[in-house]
Amino acid sequence: MAATTMAQALNRALRDAMTADERVLVFGEDVGQLGGVFRITDGLTRDFGEQRCFDTPLAEAGIVGFALGMAMGGFKPVVEMQFDAFAYPAFEQITSHVAKMRNRTRGHLTVPMVIRVPFAGGIGGVEHHCDSSEAYYVHTPGLKVVTPATVNDAYTLLREAIDDPDPVIFMEPKKLYWSKEDIELRHLDEPLGHAAIRRHGKDATLIAYGPSVPVALQAAAAAAEEGIDLEVIDLRSLVPFDDDTVMRSVRRTGRCVVVQEASGFAGFGAEIVARIQERCFHSLAAPVIRVSGFDIPYPAPMLEHAHLPSVDRVLDAVDRLQFTDEPDHRYLTGAHS
């Protein structure tokens, strides 16, 4: 069996969803003949026709607002925002209308739709092409927000997002588009909202999502060589948030590091840490630590390596979890605060 890339898995998910349900439509900028700038929609217009997969004028608010109207009319739009920061013109449509239509109309109007946002960095993109914008969406009640980290999840989460009765922001980690796995894509057909334990361990829990999952797994592999046994949780779904899987793991290990590529201040990782200290305080042997990008606008591509949470930065955080009886002077003096 040939290896499948995440990009191919996403394409297959769109194809299978369009085959399964005629109401599923794919549209956005360059998704037709070109197949999308990342080729996620490759061949869909050829195989399903221009009625099912089509290019729109270049206007993100227009794409999302138009999609909302089509969802009101019984279609299931899957729209592409092309790049994270290009979605900001659609922000009002997403937060004021897509997220709220079910609630505003007390369930009479629902707008099941998927907004695909290729996000995060690590691809050498120029400015406005590498934002991690998930915090804006997770802060908006009414939206579901998911992000795959594996090839199979790219397939199954996108199928589930399209089947979901609520609007879903589908965050695609760009740097993983070309990651490969030798697997048969499987549709799990379960509701969104389940985290996955990617590696079992007993000493501490690493929590990551999207582009940070491979980083966390590499860090866990490196820590294992030093005799530290790390558990790695891939959240998969940010909203709904799987408290159960996260809290069970942290109560068991007593130590936790949250890894995100986005800037740290008021980011999604802060929510995770807050939830853990509210629910697991008495199980904790050390403060929960965040590893994130710096609180800076996404840097120019030749400097992004210094910004992105690296395996070393994650391992440093793991070191600060006080695995010995010796007090960690770095933490106690606040050098890292």
Add this chain to the structure above:
Amino acid sequence: MSHPATDLLPSATPVRYLAEDGTTVDGPAGYTQPSVEELREAHRRMVVGRRFDAQATALTKQGRLAVYPSSRGQEACQIAAAMVLRRDDWLFPTYRDSMAMVSRGMDPVEVLTLLRGDAHCGYDPNAARVAPQCTPLSTQTLHATGLAYAMRRKGTDDAVLALIGDGATSEGDFHEALNFAAVFEAPVVFLVQNNGYAISVPLEKQSAAPSLAYKGVGYGVRSEQVDGNDPVAMLAVLHKAFEHARAGKPFLIEAHTYRIEAHTNADDATRYRDSDEVDRWLDADPLARLEKHLRSIGALTDEDVAAAQAEGEQLAADLRSRMNAEPHLDPMTLFDHVYARPTTQLVEQRDLLATELKAQEG
């Protein structure tokens, strides 16, 4: 599809068939005139609509409505908008379009729940074929366009009417909606009620275009400007616009009108406009104009007018009594309809509120 630009251009002056004194004037050819029966119906609805508007305004003074944006003076636009819609067409109103919604046959109490503050949308939009009243500006023009395209894709000849004000034509969504509507041949009509002010900002600070209708031309959308206080012209132009829309050609209308009252009851209009201006527009009143016209052709009697007024009084009395009853709202419904199924986090918060409410009872 491309058009010669001249096919898209609005007439040089607003389309008008009735002068302010109710006499007929020579308007442009190419528009089918509404029948006398239709005008009698428009008159009845305008009388009732104005009474509804006055009652809603009074309800704000009694504290029964949190806010009410009056559309007094815009009756010709509001009633024509309701009258040209077929049952399965959709209306996308703004917060100022309650009169059009009531005239479409909706329960006035359900229309006013947004403004009373007990629900964002007090009715079933699918049943009424009326979208939630939109308070952000122009965002709903895109929804209208998308829904219109969806209806066309399903093979119906139903159409959509999106209402906005003059200020909303400055918003990006308006322009994206015009562009999408033209490119996708969506059966949608955009009706701009230019009432002179976006809260306090006059039109000349809003737009330098010769007419707001010119904003359609660049997108390939046929456009027209009309005297928004002339019910005959409003019906004629809207009928034409819907013919176009049902054939897949969107249409933009700028109706020149005026809101006699302030932006809302919370606004002080004397800060930005003088009473002479208001008086001039009172002389252009759409209801008086139609009444004079219908009387002059022998199509309206004192009895007709009294009957319409009685109907308005009945509606107002019913509205008063029903709005005087305190709505019973269950705080536990806060958690309904956030998602199809509540998240575990929402279930926890719902339990917390239930505990709090129980403690308050005890």
